Amino acid sequence: MLIGLLFGLPLALLAGASPGAESAPSALQLAQQQDCFSCHAIDHDVVGPAWLKIAQTYDGQPQAATILTFKVLNGGAGHWGSVPMPAHPKLSEADAKQIVKWILSLKGNLRKEPTTTYTYKDESGKPVTVDFKIFNDKHQVTDNVFSGYEKYDSYCYRCHGPDAVGGEYAPDLRKSIANGMNRRDFFIVAMEGRKDKGMPDWAGFFTADEMEQIYEYVKARQLGVIGPGRPRSAGD
Numbered sequence: 001m002l003i004g005l006l007f008g009l010p011l012a013l014l015a016g017a018s019p020g021a022e023s024a025p026s027a028l029q030l031a032q033q034q035d036c037f038s039c040h041a042i043d044h045d046v047v048g049p050a051w052l053k054i055a056q057t058y059d060g061q062p063q064a065a066t067i068l069t070f071k072v073l074n075g076g077a078g079h080w081g082s083v084p085m086p087a088h089p090k091l092s093e094a095d096a097k098q099i100v101k102w103i104l105s106l107k108g109n110l111r112k113e114p115t116t117t118y119t120y121k122d123e124s125g126k127p128v129t130v131d132f133k134i135f136n137d138k139h140q141v142t143d144n145v146f147s148g149y150e151k152y153d154s155y156c157y158r159c160h161g162p163d164a165v166g167g168e169y170a171p172d173l174r175k176s177i178a179n180g181m182n183r184r185d186f187f188i189v190a191m192e193g194r195k196d197k198g199m200p201d202w203a204g205f206f207t208a209d210e211m212e213q214i215y216e217y218v219k220a221r222q223l224g225v226i227g228p229g230r231p232r233s234a235g236d
């Protein structure tokens, strides 16, 4: 529904607006309004543990959201060290839960070192190797890569250019990856944004798994394994 709405909007209306800005604040915005970021960061320990580490630790535990919401509201120490987290008495339980659910959703990005690699040919026939699958047996792109293409084409292209070739306002993401930006760096910039430079934040709008899809699409473009335009998918 949201996608349909956005498609119909003139670009000018969308430019500069952060995703979901007109609706309730995203989990990331809630966390920014609170003091969370004075002690936490997405990918590294500050005073408290990195969000990614928390997500990985509690992965698969059905009670995690409830337990962590209680901890954020009431504070406490002992789980990660002796430094306590302060209580947050002014934060509503619903908002605390929304932030915690978002933190837990970041787990998808902390994959173990991939054990499988896939080799494909780029447009000049040179073999390239990646740690995710780009094509299925029928030489159609995987659902992940296709979803990444669709998301890129709806939300990133207006600044980063169609087909990930770079735009007037924002860099060529293929070059960013070619110059050494890895999956995690890509994820962190895309989730946190660079507000001062005009890059919106997408945390709370995309889950970690959805951002992985966008990364896979851009990476496949960077390697020259898929060309410009709509890639052929299982739905065709």
Ligand code: HEC
Residues within 6 Å of the ligand: 031, 034, 035, 036, 037, 038, 039, 040, 047, 048, 049, 054, 068, 071, 072, 076, 077, 078, 079, 080, 081, 082, 083, 084, 085, 086, 088, 091, 099, 100, 103
């Ligand atoms: C003054 C520093 C500080 C602030 C501010 C802070 N935290 Fe923490 N946080 C910590 C510390 C330290 C720990 C580790 C506590 C422990 O060892 O049990 C922690 C742990 C956590 C955990 C994991 C708890 C567990 O038991 O595993 C979550 C989730 C969390 N913080 C979320 C938040 C959120 C959300 C906010 C903002 C509303 C926030 N924190 C604000 C310092 C802070």
Ligand code: HEC
Residues within 6 Å of the ligand: 015, 016, 151, 152, 155, 156, 157, 158, 159, 160, 169, 170, 171, 173, 176, 181, 185, 186, 187, 189, 190, 194, 197, 198, 199, 200, 202, 214
């Ligand atoms: C409103 C315009 C805009 C939109 C929409 C946008 N970006 Fe950006 N993005 C930028 C700008 C501007 C920069 C450069 C920031 C800087 O100079 O540090 C940037 C930088 C980045 C970078 C870091 C590149 C580098 O080399 O440092 C990544 C990764 C990124 N964007 C991913 C995305 C993804 C993924 C999407 C879609 C979900 C997206 N962006 C949508 C404007 C945008």
